[in-house]
Amino acid sequence: MSTLPTARSLASRAAGGALRVFLVLAGLFWLLPTLGLLVSSFLSPTALNDGGWWQALTAPSRLTADNYERLLANETVTGSLIDTAAIAVPATLLVLALGAFAGYAFAWLEFPGRDWLFLIVVALLVVPVQVALIPVSELFGSIGLFETTAGVVLFHTAFGLPFAVFLLRNFFAEIPRELLEAARLDGAGELRLFARVVLPLGGPAIASLGIFQFLWVWNDMLVALVFADSAHPPVTVALQQQVRQFGNNIDVLAPGAFLSMVVPLVVFFAFQRQFVSGVMAGAIK
Helix, strand or coil: CCHHHHHHHHHHHHHHHHHHHHHHHHHHHHHHHHHHHHHHCCCCHHHHHHCCCCHHHHCHHHCCCHHHHHHHHCHHHHHHHHHHHHHHHHHHHHHHHHHHHHHHHHHHCCCCCHHHHHHHHHHHHHCCHHHHHHHHHHHHHHHCCCCCHHHHHHHHHHHHHHHHHHHHHHHHCCCCHHHHHHHHHCCCCHHHHHHHHHHHHCHHHHHHHHHHHHHHHHHCCHHHHHHCCCCCCCHHHHHHHHHHHHCCCHHHHHHHHHHHHHHHHHHHHHCHHHHHHHHHHHHHC
16 A cells, blocks of 8 residues: 555656656757857858868867957947847837736726727737738838838837737736725825836736747847838848848858847846746736
8 A cells, every 4th residue: 555655656756757858858959959050150161161060069179259250340230239229129118118008098997998999909919010011111201210210119019019908908907906996095096006006916917028029029020121221220131131242151140140149038038037927827817
């Protein structure tokens, strides 16, 4: 009788250990392209032509930092990182701010047509970006926003808001009504209630939304290719221009592509705890 629980415990531990090993191997396999890009960014074009990036595992002496020196000397690529940040940061902050206000309004404020307006917001989720490129281009051209940073920020903000409002409204609606009523009885107005109660409780959802929005804007190429200033392109467009101008310019493309990946990875790991909390809270709700 005493051996049965022990056998079950051993079987459970073995299954858990096998699962951990599988997850570690899956994670390493998923990171393999990133590792290949990192190693390629430290190999010269000649070394890459001689073989794949894995040759560095047997001949680490072939690794060199010359590619990054050339990259830092390329003003187009280095300047594009700053231009991308000038687009991604405002577009993310605007979506978070406007989405939070609108989500709170749809969740807890009574006004005429609230449900119909929310249905329209949900319907906008299915509108593809490609449909709006031509009409928005004509609109931006008529008001002087075409090929400007402000135009790209506004476009990303407009297309990021429907999902932001939908996500935050559903999250805010799960806040206990008694908590809000207690704050109102203590004399809190709507703005104070929003700032002191709703925002702290909705922090994980807002952080998760911010990560998604930042990654989408940072990695975007289509909108940047159409609306961004051709003299100051974002990093995705700048790297694409390197291919068009210089062919297989691997000594610039590899380190440039890796640097463009580093920033989203840093943002994700910096807010990893809030992201997991937001996902788990959404799953529990």
